[in-house]
Amino acid sequence: MxxxxxxxxxxxxxxxxxxASAPVVAATKAPASTAHGRGDARIATYVKKPGEQxxxxxxxxxxxxxxxxxxxxxxxxxxxxxxxxxxxxxxxxxxxxxxxxxxxxxxxxxxxxxxxxxxxxxxxxxxxxxxxxxxxxxxxxxxxxxxxxxxxxxxxxxxxxxxxxxxxxGEVYQSATDGHAPIFRRRAEAVAAAERKAKKQ
Structure with a gap:
């Protein structure tokens, strides 16, 4: 499931x-007749005809x-x-x-x-x-x-x-829809703010 x-x-x-917890099961070798280890699964073969999807x-x-x-x-x-x-x-x-x-x-x-x-x-x-x-x-x-x-x-x-x-x-490096600014943009904004503050003094 x-x-x-x-x-x-x-x-x-x-x-x-x-x-709540679905542990990953290690893959095991199994004969094709058991559908890759799942004996309850059915094997379905589909043969595509020319031009058919x-x-x-x-x-x-x-x-x-x-x-x-x-x-x-x-x-x-x-x-x-x-x-x-x-x-x-x-x-x-x-x-x-x-x-x-x-x-x-x-x-x-x-x-x-x-x-x-x-x-x-x-x-x-x-x-x-x-x-x-x-x-x-x-x-x-x-x-x-x-x-x-x-x-x-x-x-x-x-x-x-x-x-x-x-x-x-903890940090992101790309823009996305979540509104979190990438770290390089936040650093650039901090530098620009510090430069503006220094000019005012």
Whole structure:
């Protein structure tokens, strides 16, 4: 079971759903017939025909509908945005949208961070912004800085360790939507203030 972590009004993380502690299980070699060690799992083989796209994850079962379908009128569930979706297509449509999910298809794909920043800064979205997909502990600090306030961890993540990720860094080196000025900017402002004070004396 994956874990859902949310940030409260003071931006403090808490476990909203899932196991209080989901320890990481060391990978073991297993024959293919046991689906990588899980005897209860079924192995599904998909053969792609020429020109055919591989089927997407069933987002409706996860509680979300792809943005294209949501924009097409299927609004019984909140939207999930993929890296190729334009978040600005939601301009003027966010009233009453309580949750938006942003998919991270793989750990190294950071486009969802830009999507979150656009939703928060440019569109003023104030509802829950949930990171889904290949979401791991190492990403949480920066995801929170970019505007995410809910994080659906991929399976196998230690929930208690993930909570500690939000306090990994005392200083920041990049601008983000959280309002914390990068250390170089704060230093430059302090130097400028000292110079102004020296000129007045």
């Amino acid at each position: 994956s874990v859902l972590i949310k940030l409260d009004a003071q931006r403090r993380p808490f476990i909203a759903a899932g196991e 591989k089927p997407e994850k069933d987002w409706r079962a996860e509680g979300f509908v792809p943005l294209a379908d949501w924009l097409g009128g299927e609004r019984n569930q909140p939207p999930v945005l993929f890296p190729t979706d334009d978040p600005l297509s939601l301009d003027g449509l966010l009233a009453g949208v309580a949750v938006i999910a942003v998919d991270f298809p793989k750990f190294s794909d950071g486009r969802g961070l830009s999507t979150a920043a656009l939703l928060r800064r440019r569109l003023g979205y104030a509802g829950e912004l949930r990171a889904v997909g290949d979401v791991a502990r190492d990403q949480l600090f920066q995801m929170a800085r970019c505007g995410f306030d809910a994080f659906q961890l991929r399976a196998g993540q230690d929930a208690e360790d993930a909570l500690r990720a939000f306090t990994d860094f």
